[in-house]
Amino acid sequence: MLREIKINAPLYEALVQHYHKNPRSFHVPGHRFGGGLQPPWNDYYRDILKLDVTELADTDNLHQAEGVIQEAQQLAADCFKADETYFLVGGSTSGNVAMILAVCNPGDMIIVQRNVHKSVLNGIILAGARAVFLTPQEDEKSGLSTVPSLQDVEDALERHPEVKAVFMSTPNYYGMAVDVASYAELAHRYECALLVDEAHGAHFGFHPAFPASALHAGADAVVQSTHKTLTAMTMGAMLHVKGDRLRKDALRQALAMVQSSSPSYPLMASIDIARAMVDTYGEQLFDGGLNAAEHFKNVMDQKAPAFRYLGEQAADSSLPWRLDPLRAVVWDGTGTLSGYELLKELERQGCWAEMADSKRVVLLFGISASYEDVEALAAVFAEIGKQHGLDTKNQINETRLSVFDQYRYDRISAPVILSRVIPDERSIETVPLYLAANRQSAELVIPYPPGIPVLYQGELITDGIIAVLTNLAEHGAVCQGIADSSLTSLRVYKKG
Amino acid sequence: MLREIKINAPLYEALVQHYHKNPRSFHVPGHRFGGGLQPPWNDYYRDILKLDVTELADTDNLHQAEGVIQEAQQLAADCFKADETYFLVGGSTSGNVAMILAVCNPGDMIIVQRNVHKSVLNGIILAGARAVFLTPQEDEKSGLSTVPSLQDVEDALERHPEVKAVFMSTPNYYGMAVDVASYAELAHRYECALLVDEAHGAHFGFHPAFPASALHAGADAVVQSTHKTLTAMTMGAMLHVKGDRLRKDALRQALAMVQSSSPSYPLMASIDIARAMVDTYGEQLFDGGLNAAEHFKNVMDQKAPAFRYLGEQAADSSLPWRLDPLRAVVWDGTGTLSGYELLKELERQGCWAEMADSKRVVLLFGISASYEDVEALAAVFAEIGKQHGLDTKNQINETRLSVFDQYRYDRISAPVILSRVIPDERSIETVPLYLAANRQSAELVIPYPPGIPVLYQGELITDGIIAVLTNLAEHGAVCQGIADSSLTSLRVYKKG
Numbered sequence: 001m002l003r004e005i006k007i008n009a010p011l012y013e014a015l016v017q018h019y020h021k022n023p024r025s026f027h028v029p030g031h032r033f034g035g036g037l038q039p040p041w042n043d044y045y046r047d048i049l050k051l052d053v054t055e056l057a058d059t060d061n062l063h064q065a066e067g068v069i070q071e072a073q074q075l076a077a078d079c080f081k082a083d084e085t086y087f088l089v090g091g092s093t094s095g096n097v098a099m100i101l102a103v104c105n106p107g108d109m110i111i112v113q114r115n116v117h118k119s120v121l122n123g124i125i126l127a128g129a130r131a132v133f134l135t136p137q138e139d140e141k142s143g144l145s146t147v148p149s150l151q152d153v154e155d156a157l158e159r160h161p162e163v164k165a166v167f168m169s170t171p172n173y174y175g176m177a178v179d180v181a182s183y184a185e186l187a188h189r190y191e192c193a194l195l196v197d198e199a200h201g202a203h204f205g206f207h208p209a210f211p212a213s214a215l216h217a218g219a220d221a222v223v224q225s226t227h228k229t230l231t232a233m234t235m236g237a238m239l240h241v242k243g244d245r246l247r248k249d250a251l252r253q254a255l256a257m258v259q260s261s262s263p264s265y266p267l268m269a270s271i272d273i274a275r276a277m278v279d280t281y282g283e284q285l286f287d288g289g290l291n292a293a294e295h296f297k298n299v300m301d302q303k304a305p306a307f308r309y310l311g312e313q314a315a316d317s318s319l320p321w322r323l324d325p326l327r328a329v330v331w332d333g334t335g336t337l338s339g340y341e342l343l344k345e346l347e348r349q350g351c352w353a354e355m356a357d358s359k360r361v362v363l364l365f366g367i368s369a370s371y372e373d374v375e376a377l378a379a380v381f382a383e384i385g386k387q388h389g390l391d392t393k394n395q396i397n398e399t400r401l402s403v404f405d406q407y408r409y410d411r412i413s414a415p416v417i418l419s420r421v422i423p424d425e426r427s428i429e430t431v432p433l434y435l436a437a438n439r440q441s442a443e444l445v446i447p448y449p450p451g452i453p454v455l456y457q458g459e460l461i462t463d464g465i466i467a468v469l470t471n472l473a474e475h476g477a478v479c480q481g482i483a484d485s486s487l488t489s490l491r492v493y494k495k496g
Numbered sequence: 497m498l499r500e501i502k503i504n505a506p507l508y509e510a511l512v513q514h515y516h517k518n519p520r521s522f523h524v525p526g527h528r529f530g531g532g533l534q535p536p537w538n539d540y541y542r543d544i545l546k547l548d549v550t551e552l553a554d555t556d557n558l559h560q561a562e563g564v565i566q567e568a569q570q571l572a573a574d575c576f577k578a579d580e581t582y583f584l585v586g587g588s589t590s591g592n593v594a595m596i597l598a599v600c601n602p603g604d605m606i607i608v609q610r611n612v613h614k615s616v617l618n619g620i621i622l623a624g625a626r627a628v629f630l631t632p633q634e635d636e637k638s639g640l641s642t643v644p645s646l647q648d649v650e651d652a653l654e655r656h657p658e659v660k661a662v663f664m665s666t667p668n669y670y671g672m673a674v675d676v677a678s679y680a681e682l683a684h685r686y687e688c689a690l691l692v693d694e695a696h697g698a699h700f701g702f703h704p705a706f707p708a709s710a711l712h713a714g715a716d717a718v719v720q721s722t723h724k725t726l727t728a729m730t731m732g733a734m735l736h737v738k739g740d741r742l743r744k745d746a747l748r749q750a751l752a753m754v755q756s757s758s759p760s761y762p763l764m765a766s767i768d769i770a771r772a773m774v775d776t777y778g779e780q781l782f783d784g785g786l787n788a789a790e791h792f793k794n795v796m797d798q799k800a801p802a803f804r805y806l807g808e809q810a811a812d813s814s815l816p817w818r819l820d821p822l823r824a825v826v827w828d829g830t831g832t833l834s835g836y837e838l839l840k841e842l843e844r845q846g847c848w849a850e851m852a853d854s855k856r857v858v859l860l861f862g863i864s865a866s867y868e869d870v871e872a873l874a875a876v877f878a879e880i881g882k883q884h885g886l887d888t889k890n891q892i893n894e895t896r897l898s899v900f901d902q903y904r905y906d907r908i909s910a911p912v913i914l915s916r917v918i919p920d921e922r923s924i925e926t927v928p929l930y931l932a933a934n935r936q937s938a939e940l941v942i943p944y945p946p947g948i949p950v951l952y953q954g955e956l957i958t959d960g961i962i963a964v965l966t967n968l969a970e971h972g973a974v975c976q977g978i979a980d981s982s983l984t985s986l987r988v989y990k991k992g
Contacts, residue, residue: 036864091756260587368532
């Protein structure tokens with residue numbers, strides 16, 4: 001019975017009901033239920049614009065929710081086991097920024113892993129916070145980075161008792177998810193909030209095959225992209241809060257600062273629907289996608305044996321993580337095709353991947369990939385293998401370029417004040433990399449691979465960082481968006 | 497011929513074409529062209545989700561536009577006569593914040609009128625800028641506020657030669673639009689940028705009946721809500737830039753900070769379509785709405801004579817403004833019904849207004865209101881008039897509560913540092929209003945009417961401000977969201 005009550009989507013239904021009243025609109029938006037849009041441009045918009053309204057007595061107000069939006073958010077909080085859930089119309093971007101604004105007053109300190117989404121850095125900049133960056137751990141086999149070690153977080157907390165929050169990102173883009181329970185416990189022991197960017201894990205916790213969600217593990221606030229792995233429209237996301245380590249007034253203020261004052265109703269209703277789908281179907285919602293993902297690997301083993309993919313980790317690993325089974329990370333085991341080339345080849349044959357790095361492509365199956373989809377995908381891989389003669393080539397030994405571990409540089413940065421001020425040419429100079437020690441970097445340095453920032457604008461350059469960058473440059477890593485992409489020189493602030 | 501070329505909507509068409517390739521999606525969003533959404537929840541979403549994709553080779557990238565988004569933005573720039581146009585997926589909110597971030601480094605000074613949208617204040621807070629607030633001028637007849645006088649802006653510029661930008665909002669919510677040409681000239685003479693929030697004026701300049709747009713008048717950057725008066729989906733907006741007073745790198749950085757890294761394609765394509773509609777139909781796009789608006793007033797005069805509405809200003813007025821003919825500001829001339837009551841009565845009879853203040857309702861006709869729409873609306877007004885016996889009552893003399901002008905307080909504030917830090921209870925105290933002079937306000941005070949901030953959090957309380965607040969309180973103005981809504985006391989920061 002409970003389930004039957006829960007399958008309501010109160011916000012969506014309120015929009016439908018409002019439309020069915022045949023209301024005459026003398027308000028924004030200007031298209032007036034789509035009537036203003038002339039053919040042929042209304043082809044795809046005709047239906048959705050019937051729900052594209054504004055704050056009315058029937059439709060509540062996201063920034064002061066007291067009606068159907070509050071109801072929808074409450075149902076989401078129940079579903080995701082949060083104390084409070086906020087719908088986000090600006091994507092996980094807006095949630096990440098808002099979490100940091102809510103916790104950090106200007107000058108406050110926050111611990112952050114280096115491998116975070118840009119929105120986290122933007123949040124730190126806008127908050128005027130000081131960041132202590134922690135180097136993430138690398139998975140031994142794949143070389144992919146997850147989260148910093150518990151020991152490094154504790155050392156950083158010991159070194160900086162004034163820290164307000166620890167910020168983690170998990171799962172990473174490859175679907176590797178770390179259990180944050182011990183991190184939550186640690187943060188709370190030091191009277192800090194644990195904030196988690198779980199953008200890629202909106203489905204976590206809803207099926208035994210999935211990792212647990214960060215909120216269940218004890219995080220204080222968690223951002224999830226409802227559009228990425230559930231069914232919301234793009235930009236639809238949620239912020240879940242548990243406990244009272246985040247001030248609610250500060251959080252509400254922050255959310256109002258970073259989101260539109262005219263939030264999109266079709267977008268918000270699609271978040272409501274995404275939650276209703278989970279409540280209605282439960283585990284079954286994911287069975288189809290899970291079976292397809294499993295089937296994909298079986299077919300690949302048979303038909304495209306040259307390709308390898310990221311598998312679950314050995315149980316005895318020193319760095320435990322679990323794999324999101326609804327995505328596949330695939331690469332050419334012969335080392336012939338780069339990830340970028342693979343992505344292009346897939347596209348050429350009608351299969352569009354989520355992303356590529358220098359080695360791998362990442363593929364999402366989501367909840368609706370079918371057997372037919374994954375068989376077609378595997379057939380394309382097989383075709384690519386044939387075209388490039390991969391099946392007759394030898395598999396290469398997997399060597400991994402260890403980015404951070406082989407040099408004993410401090411995995412805990414000095415506190416950095418990130419600034420959005422674009423450096424004045426007169427205040428900076430270019431120095432050879434080997435002479436950059438103890439200077440303040442004027443650029444953000446993100447070598448590819450591995451795509452993790454080694455140096456932030458404003459960060460003090462240490463000998464350890466120079467060693468890491470030298471190593472990366474020698475192995476052919478490239479940095480886009482900086483003056484010297486070969487990494488033989490750096491732009492630093494002039495002294496004094 | 498040119499027009500025929502221009503009616504393309506390249507972004508929209510690229511999405512349609514991509515969908516027609518029958519691509520297999522292994523990427524976000526998780527609904528995969530809507531296939532993941534189960535009935536009945538896909539009723540209104542079925543079509544639009546076919547366009548809800550992510551950054552792909554076919555679909556460009558808003559934050560680094562080089563393909564169809566750049567093309568669409570270039571067509572918009574041509575149409576709106578900008579040097580560059582940026583599509584906004586976070587509404588005018590994101591554009592206002594981005595403009596200020598782009599111009600103001602922390603500590604920089606900006607001149608701002610008091611009656612701005614909250615997003616402007618949020619932009620100032622996030623930028624860490626210092627604001628000099630200017631009191632807007634009041635229209636003599638209606639008492640409604642427009643923009644500060646040219647003289648006050650010049651005085652403020654003289655007083656603070658370090659000012660980086662002047663921020664204006666026009667038209668106001670009532671559709672009163674001021675020509676900013678002389679303000680632009682003034683700002684440029686002082687080497688400042690003129691930034692304009694023209695959220696309600698996306699249609700300006702496209703019909704002789706409309707006021708000119710701020711960009712044509714010489715503003716350096718202008719934000720428009722394409723969804724408010726053109727046909728974009730809610731949250732769709734544009735930022736137009738002309739000249740080089742805004743640094744493009746700073747602007748791009750700011751836009752990436754305040755907008756989702758996964759912007760909605762249906763939203764962006766709807767902005768593209770809105771521009772294509774203007775290019776295709778030209779002036780004719782607005783003829784229907786304009787005729788309906790004109791017809792509305794004629795019918796009202798005949799059928800609902802108790803009601804009055806804001807008309808064009810006398811040509812010899814000392815404060816010139818023009819009225820947006822696509823909206824109507826209506827009130828009960830007998831003074832019986834408040835604006836809020838009127839809004840409720842209209843709703844009860846199926847007509848939904850844009851907003852109400854204590855006296856008036858604001859109604860938007862947009863481009864698609866028909867004769868039938870406005871006749872139905874006028875009939876409802878007539879019915880309300882009958883029910884409340886308004887037609888037999890005397891019209892009251894219009895007295896206007898002069899908020900700012902009758903006290904000789906400084907219309908130019910001292911520079912204020914706005915802070916998002918929620919005041920600690922231990923750092924503030926409550927004092928009677930008459931003892932608040934020379935203290936720093938710990939609250940934002942917005943009396944209704946007129947709904948314009950008289951005091952910002954952090955602003956120094958002057959004798960003039962106390963006089964204004966006393967006057968407002970005596971006339972029954974109420975302040976929501978502060979400790980003492982009756983305005984007999986204020987919360988201020990403790991001394992020292």
